[in-house]
Amino acid sequence: MKAATPQSTAEADTRKLMGAVEFMDGLAQEGFSVIAAVAKLALVSLETPEGHHNLSNIYFALEAIAGKAEEIQNCINHEAEKVGCSYTNDQWNRRRDAAVAARLAS
Numbered sequence: 636m637k638a639a640t641p642q643s644t645a646e647a648d649t650r651k652l653m654g655a656v657e658f659m660d661g662l663a664q665e666g667f668s669v670i671a672a673v674a675k676l677a678l679v680s681l682e683t684p685e686g687h688h689n690l691s692n693i694y695f696a697l698e699a700i701a702g703k704a705e706e707i708q709n710c711i712n713h714e715a716e717k718v719g720c721s722y723t724n725d726q727w728n729r730r731r732d733a734a735v736a737a738r739l740a741s
Contacts, residue, residue, distance in 0.1 A: 662707055
C-alpha cells in the first residue's frame with residue numbers, strides 16, 4: 636500500500652472542501668428561494684383587505700420562514716463542521732456565558 640503524499644492529501648482535502656462548498660451553495664439557493672417566495676406571498680396577501688382578515692396565514696408563513704431558515708442554518712453549519720470550517724461567534728459565546736453566569740448567581 637502506498638503512503639499518502641502531501642500533494643495527494645492536499646488534493647483530497649481540496650476535493651472534499653469543494654464538495655462541501657457546492658453542497659452548501661445548493662442548500663442556500665434552495666432554502667433562501669423558499670424563504671423569499673413565502674415572504675413575498677405573505678407581503679402580497681397584506682395588499683388586500685382579505686389578507687388582513689385572515690392573519691393566521693401570515694402567522695403560518697412566518698413560522699415556515701423561521702423553520703426553513705433554521706433548517707438551512709443547521710445544514711450549512713453541519714457541512715462546514717465536517718470539513719473543519721465552522722464559524723464561531725465569540726461575541727455571542729461571551730453573551731451566552733454571561734447570561735448563564737447571571738442566572739447561576741441569582
